[in-house]
Amino acid sequence: MPGLSGLELQDGIAERGYLIPIVFLTGHGDIPMCVRATKAGAEDFLSKPVSKEILLGAVRRALLRSEAAHEHHDRLGALRGLVDTLTPRQKAVFALVVRGRLNKQIAFELRTSVRTVKAHRHEVMFKLQVRSVAELVSLADKLVAPDARAN
Numbered sequence: 001m002p003g004l005s006g007l008e009l010q011d012g013i014a015e016r017g018y019l020i021p022i023v024f025l026t027g028h029g030d031i032p033m034c035v036r037a038t039k040a041g042a043e044d045f046l047s048k049p050v051s052k053e054i055l056l057g058a059v060r061r062a063l064l065r066s067e068a069a070h071e072h073h074d075r076l077g078a079l080r081g082l083v084d085t086l087t088p089r090q091k092a093v094f095a096l097v098v099r100g101r102l103n104k105q106i107a108f109e110l111r112t113s114v115r116t117v118k119a120h121r122h123e124v125m126f127k128l129q130v131r132s133v134a135e136l137v138s139l140a141d142k143l144v145a146p147d148a149r150a151n
Helices: 006-015 031-039 052-084 088-098 103-110 114-127 133-144
Strands: 023-026 044-047
Touching: 006 031, 023 031, 023 052, 031 044, 044 052, 052 133, 088 103, 088 114, 088 133, 103 114
Parallel strands: 023 044
Antiparallel strands: none
């Protein structure tokens, strides 16, 4: 491409935060270029000439992974939206519950009563649409390290 290399274009796309699948098709590629492209998120790196079947297969895989990444991103956004409905005190209770603290320990740490902690905990569970502490911990885990589970 005149004026911009494929790797530079890929860097620009990543800097802007776009979730676009990339399949490199090059006539002048080498191993370091392939490594750099794939580490930066390219779905595939093909050298010309390439058969129609191989190219279409790479594009299909890229589109499938892209669709899954978009779905994951949307689910994560929805979870963040739910957490944003929590009050600051509810967020504090949420954080301590998922760290395994008991109501009594949370009450002591937040300088409040166990009864108040139970009320906040109930509201947290309701707002985040979970029925158990295990679900609450799973939700928190997804929010803490979302990129590790993109696929």
